[in-house]
Structure formats: C-alpha cells, structure tokens
Amino acid sequence: MTLEFPYRIDSRGRSAEREADARIRQMIEQVLFTQPGERVNRPDFGCGLLQLVFAPNSDALAAALQSTVQGSLQQWLGELIEVEGVQIEHVDERLQVSVQYIVRRDRERQLANFSRALP
Template identity: 65%
Template structure:
C-alpha cells in the first residue's frame, strides 16, 4: 500500500492509504498538475498543464499539450505505466485530459480523466 494523494487522514486518524490502481492515478495527477519549478528537489518535475488554462484555444495547442503530457508521463512514470493515448480538451477556462494507460505490474488497461478550471 502507498499513501493517498493528496495526503489525508483515514477514518481511524492514520495516514490514508491507496491501493495500486489509485496510487497510479494519483501519480499521473501529480505529473499533470505540477508546474515545473514547483518542487524544490525536482525542479523539472511536472508538465505545467495548469499554466495553459488561459491560453487561446486551438488545435495546435491541443496537439502540443498531447505531446507534452505524453512525454512527461513517459519520463516520470515510464517504469510504472505504458501510455497508450492522451486526449486533451480545452474549452474556455476548462481543461480536461484523458489518459489511457497500461500498468506494467498488472497489465491492466485503465482510462483516467482529469479536469481543472480557472479559479
């Protein structure tokens, strides 16, 4: 078992734990929504997706985001998952990313959807 992200206590008051599938999803979320430079000891960690919420919507932006997300996931989680597809939707101030991946440990195919809007 691994710690749940974001960190939180469980019903017993202990650190909440996550199963393998939930932990992988949590790690993907961390890569997607961490801005490079945000982590002190890993300044290149993340892909900076949140910085693009206010960027002009275009097919070029969506294609660039797909490549950025795919390469960041390969770089940081390539030992844990195989990224099969990344889909990016950008509508006004809403950004949604869908990641289809296979866990290297269990060979299970998963689809995870993440979205963030402007604050």
C-alpha cells in the same frame, strides 16, 4: 481499496486489493497539475499543462499539449505505466484530461479522467 479482479489470494493469504492502481492514478494527477519549478528538490517535475491552456487555441497547440503531457507522463511514470493516449478538453472554466494507459505490472488497460478548475 477495492478487491482485485479477477479475484485472487495475495501473499498474506488475504483477498488481493487494488491499492496500487489508486496510487498510480494519484501520481498521474501530480504530474499533470504540477508546474515545473513548483517542487524545490525536483524543479523539472511536472508538465506545465496549466500554463499552456491560456495560449491561443489551435490545432498545433492541441498537438503540442498532448505531446508534452504524454512525454512527461512517460518520463516520470514510465516504469509503472505505458501511456496510450491523452485527451485534453477546455470546457467552460474547467480543464478535463483523460489518460489511457497500461499498468506495466499486470498489463491491465486503464482510463483515468481528471478535471480541474482553471485559475
């Protein structure tokens, strides 16, 4: 946990911490790298990002990936964040995803980077 910036006192009279931001980042990562059908009680959860990576590379595929990922993030996390942009790169055997978003709670702009080795 890190201290809130700008510094402020929370409702308990202590230094406010930023644990909510770390939780949001973890939830974004779950949406990105969970395959639809992987969760028993939520078969439509996830975005299928890892499945689409092995399709032939093209501008149309890149646009479809960005649209699919952005739509999934808005569907599952739309109450918490407003997605501004998604950047997806395939570098060697790694998939790198950057998500720029605004946290609705405090309107703070965030950039989260994720990297995953491809199977």
